[in-house]
Amino acid sequence: MRFYGGKAPVNKILMKGNEAFGEGAIRAGCRFFFGYPITPQSELPHYLAWRLPEVGGLYLQAESEIAAINMVYGAAAAGVRVMTSSSSPGISLMMEGISYIACAELPCVIVNIMRGGPGLGNIAPSQADYFQAVKGGGHGDYRLLVLAPASVQEVLDLVGLAFDLADKYRNPVMVVGDGILGQMMEAVELGPAPEVKLPPKPWATTGTAGRKTRNIINSLYIEPEELEKVNLRLQAKYRQMAEEEKRWEDYRMEDAELVLAAFGMVARIAKAVVDRLRAEGIPAGLVRPITLYPFPDGAFERAAGKARAFLTVEMNAGQMVEDVRLAVCGRRPVYFYGRTGGMLTTVAEVAARAREIWEGLK
Amino acid sequence: MLEEVLLAGFGGQGILSTGMLLAYAALAEGLHVAWIPSYGPEMRGGTANCGVTVSDAPISSPLVVEPTTLIAMNGPSLDRFEPAVKPGGLIIYNASLINRRPVRADVRALAVRANEIAEGIGNVQVAANVMLGAFLELTRVASLGKAGEALAKVLPPRRHHLIPANLRALEEGARIAREAGTKERMKAMNKVWGQNSEFRIQKPE
CATH class of the missing domain: 3.40.50.920 (Rossmann fold)
Structure with missing residues (x-):
């Protein structure tokens, strides 16, 4: 949908999958986006580049995917709803940061519009990043929640769910699509924007106002005993996700x-x-x-x-x-x-x- | 009802926008639609095509592999996609740039001299919408009126001054399809029905 400078209209409209990711994020209360362009997902940052400022948010094109994911890390630590998006090779570049975010237990949403690989591959649609998404493409024993919408309408719905799940579990959520889903246009029902109630985030690094000590967000645990405890906590969380979040x-x-x-x-x-x-x-x-x-x-x-x-x-x-x-x-x-x-x-x-x-x- | 339309031509011929116009017009008719561009690293002068699926039921596969209609804007597009058209399907081809007839005998075909018509209207850029006008007249997937209204959605505001030219393009295309239908009926009366696949166009409802 080309909203030439206007407000998002209600009722049924045609929208590209990539744009639906952007609009879905805005409707979920996401106000920060950091990314770097790559086909076939560039309409997503393109959409948010004008749409986020309209709602008082911030869009920033980073110098690289590595920078982008670490900006996401910082924003998530500050407790805001934040998203990044990329396509396969760009997601590979983000993997170190994603592992850090998973260990630091921060909520964020990462969109991967998959393209042909391996390597630089091509820009055609693919699903070849399944292993990377669900088995942990980065290092260490971590898991992402991974959602896979199959229509533009479902993109809108699942992006909202992704932000809720990210906050619920303090865990990064990845939403995967392929080049077709990103590029295709379908009719979507936008309806009035839902009222978003963000959960309290007492762990966020927001200064010491109202608290005696600073909050510290970290993914470095030098002592093995300590790091094992972190791992056990993560595994317990993943078990809870497995019990409560299976959808098909x-x-x-x-x-x-x-x-x-x-x-x-x-x-x-x-x-x-x-x-x-x-x-x-x-x-x-x-x-x-x-x-x-x-x-x-x-x-x-x-x-x-x-x-x-x-x-x-x-x-x-x-x-x-x-x-x-x-x-x-x-x-x-x-x-x-x-x-x-x-x-x-x-x-x-x-x-x-x-x-x-x-x-x-x- | 399931129409799977493949629009193909050069980049810059308005293929993607015309496909979008069809999608918006069908949406306004209350139908399910899906629009998929070929999104290769293409630019003006390269190939461009897009698939538009229109259905009265939810669309399962939105990929247009075996089109019910091919709208071919140039020779390479006809060469490439003619074999893929569903038997009993329709080929509308731009006779301004394509100097051969489709060879398939099991599909209907309509020649439209879209570039000349568009130049006559005063803007060669509207050629693809001449083709769309012919398509809508033959299939009645959406009314010309709905397509006309959708122009304001597909064209950015800085191009809205081109809406009248695009409206004329749609109407001219529809007129050509109607006249072809009339010719066809005359041929049928002359008992050549079925022998000449070139003009096997049924009268629109």
Whole structure:
């Protein structure tokens, strides 16, 4: 949506995915953004560059992604809602800072609009940063909460959730999309801006007003005994996240015997595949993880009861499929279909693979 | 109803904006829409294309792989995407820049001399909207009126003085499609229906 200098209108409007990330952040009370441009996510900082000043916020283009994530670290320590965004190679540069923020237990939101890799790769859509996002791309035993929207409307909704979860757990939250989600325009319902109530942050480094001592935010613990305590606390937090935050969508799963698994934009393609297979009499269904971490393994455990086989579809060489296999735990075969390098998976290709699997089960 | 439209041409021909105009017009008709640009490192003179999906049901896959309609603004676009068009689909091609007919016999095709028409209107930049006018006339995905209203959303305010030229472009395109339909009916009366795929255009409802 091009809001040429105007205010964001209400009702249904067309919006680019990248712009929805920006507007979603503003509606969630985010007032600080630090980043560095990179295709295919540059519309996001471009949008916030004019939109944040409108609401009294600050947009700053840093000199690099490394600088940007450390500015996020500082702003988060001061207790404000803050976001950065980048695309795959830029996110790799941020990994050291993300590990620091995770250890310092600070809330922030990081958006990764994934592009073809490895290396400098290309600017085409990809999902090849799944491992990096959910297994901890930086060093140390840390976890991010990872959300994967599949439509522009869901971008708006999940960015709000991301800020809430970040504050709830004092943990960085990553929202991942691919180049298509960032670039595509869809209709969204904005509605009136919600009233944002920011939770109190007594730990924030806001000076000593009202307190006897300074708050200190740190990720350096020289004594092993101390650092182990920090780790145990983090692990307890991650367990709580796993208990409370798993989210997914079931699509035509009631009697599904061939279960597709896909996240983000690929899940849209997989839905069309399910419809096509159903029309041919193949009882297919889809489980779409919305949180990639914590992974909704229960949905797959349950599906394994009726399912005869699983087919994971991704725009990578097979990453989430490992988590599906862990969840299914050998009870059913788990197949994989994917394209790499920025190539798109198409409905026809995936449907052909699914038919092949179904025939093999007979 | 599911229309998957692929608009393709040179960068600078207004492909992305015309696709956006279609998306806004269909949205105003209460339909579900998705618009996806090809976003390669492209610039004026390079290739540009975008896919617009319009449906009365929520759109599952927004990728336009097998378009129901191809709007080809130049020769390379027709060469590249003609084989992908769905059987029974529609090709609207810019005959100002494309000096061949589509070879597919299983699709409908309409030639529009979009550049000449746009130059006649006084601005070659509106050529893509001539094509859109023809498309809307043939498919009735959205009314010309809704497309006209959407111009103010797609064009930035500094370009609003071009709205009348764009309106004329839409109308001229629609007129050409109508006339092609009339020719087609005459041919049908001459019992050549089905033999000449070039003008197998049905009369719009």
